[in-house]
Amino acid sequence: MVMSGSSLMRIEEVVGAAPNSWFQAYLPPTTERIAALVQRAADAGFGTLVVTVDVAVRGSTEHYERAHFHSPLQPGLRLLWEGLSHPSWSLGTFGRTIATTGIPHFENSDSEKRIPVIARNVVREFSGRAHLAWDAVQRIREQWKGKLILKGILHPQDARMAKDIGMDGIILSNHGGRQLDGAISPMRVLPTVRSAVGDFPVMIDSGFRRGTDVIKALALGADFVLVGRPFNYAATIGGHAGVIKASQLLKKEIDSALGMLGVTAPDQLSPSHVTVAQDTFARFQD
Numbered sequence: 001m002v003m004s005g006s007s008l009m010r011i012e013e014v015v016g017a018a019p020n021s022w023f024q025a026y027l028p029p030t031t032e033r034i035a036a037l038v039q040r041a042a043d044a045g046f047g048t049l050v051v052t053v054d055v056a057v058r059g060s061t062e063h064y065e066r067a068h069f070h071s072p073l074q075p076g077l078r079l080l081w082e083g084l085s086h087p088s089w090s091l092g093t094f095g096r097t098i099a100t101t102g103i104p105h106f107e108n109s110d111s112e113k114r115i116p117v118i119a120r121n122v123v124r125e126f127s128g129r130a131h132l133a134w135d136a137v138q139r140i141r142e143q144w145k146g147k148l149i150l151k152g153i154l155h156p157q158d159a160r161m162a163k164d165i166g167m168d169g170i171i172l173s174n175h176g177g178r179q180l181d182g183a184i185s186p187m188r189v190l191p192t193v194r195s196a197v198g199d200f201p202v203m204i205d206s207g208f209r210r211g212t213d214v215i216k217a218l219a220l221g222a223d224f225v226l227v228g229r230p231f232n233y234a235a236t237i238g239g240h241a242g243v244i245k246a247s248q249l250l251k252k253e254i255d256s257a258l259g260m261l262g263v264t265a266p267d268q269l270s271p272s273h274v275t276v277a278q279d280t281f282a283r284f285q286d
């Protein structure tokens with residue numbers, strides 16, 4: 001389980017309850033604040049730090065507009081109507097949160113600063129990182145003694161750079177296609193990345209929905225597949241039990257697809273189990 005850097009629960013609380021969790025950081029804008037956040041994650045007891053590098057500036061927000069989602073939260077008639085027409089969420093989730101912990105804050109974007117979700121400067125707090133480059137990652141590598149993973153890699157040369165500067169692994173991701181419009185699918189670059197880095201942990205996310213999706217990635221060289229939104233949807237509909245059910249569904253699909261392919265364990269998968277549509281990978285040369 002990778003805990004998001006834009007989460008509303010304090011990392012200390014979560015790692016206390018689930019010590020094997022990984023922490024994903026969005027980097028603060030200055031060297032000092034980055035170092036302080038990294039130190040906080042170390043003090044909290046995390047063994048693995050994931051640094052997301054694909055949102056240096058604010059991405060496309062058209063999907064927010066379409067869904068009438070605003071950050072910071074904008075009180076208004078529409079929000080009022082949404083609240084009134086979803087009473088169990090308003091009382092059970094929103095009301096309960098306000099009553100027990102007050103207005104939610106982004107608790108983990110910095111070492112100390114807590115940013116309320118209704119703060120006017122909330123956008124600025126999560127953007128304006130365009131000046132950060134590989135040297136910022138190198139500094140984190142020097143400071144962080146645990147495992148260090150880069151998330152948001154989409155190019156074989158970046159993958160090799162990550163390996164060369166001492167990362168412990170990478171996550172190929174286009175952030176679910178929610179940031180850079182037209183960004184390539186991580187699955188398309190997976191084979192070239194795998195041959196660029198050789199024996200080096202390569203994980204992947206973005207759009208994995210079925211067991212067979214997972215199997216295709218493993219066959220093409222991924223070591224691990226991460227799933228995001230399906231568990232959000234499951235939690236929205238069925239809470240904790242919904243998430244358990246979603247992971248059971250995925251597991252069942254993976255097990256039965258492996259069986260139908262005639263293999264007994266995921267590590268027996270190889271590119272020979274997948275037929276790649278012609279020319280799919282040809283245009284993305286290292």
Ligand SMILES: Cc1cc2nc3c(=O)[nH]c(=O)nc-3n(C[C@H](O)[C@H](O)[C@H](O)COP(=O)(O)O)c2cc1C
Nearest residue numbers: 004005006052173175176205206207208227228229
């Ligand atoms: C609502 C939402 C919030 C997200 N927040 C973060 C985040 O805080 N940090 C991060 O690294 N990725 C974040 N992501 C991207 C996911 O980690 C993941 O890369 C992406 O959703 C693709 O996986 P999926 O298709 O299985 O959802 C977020 C995605 C969504 C939909």
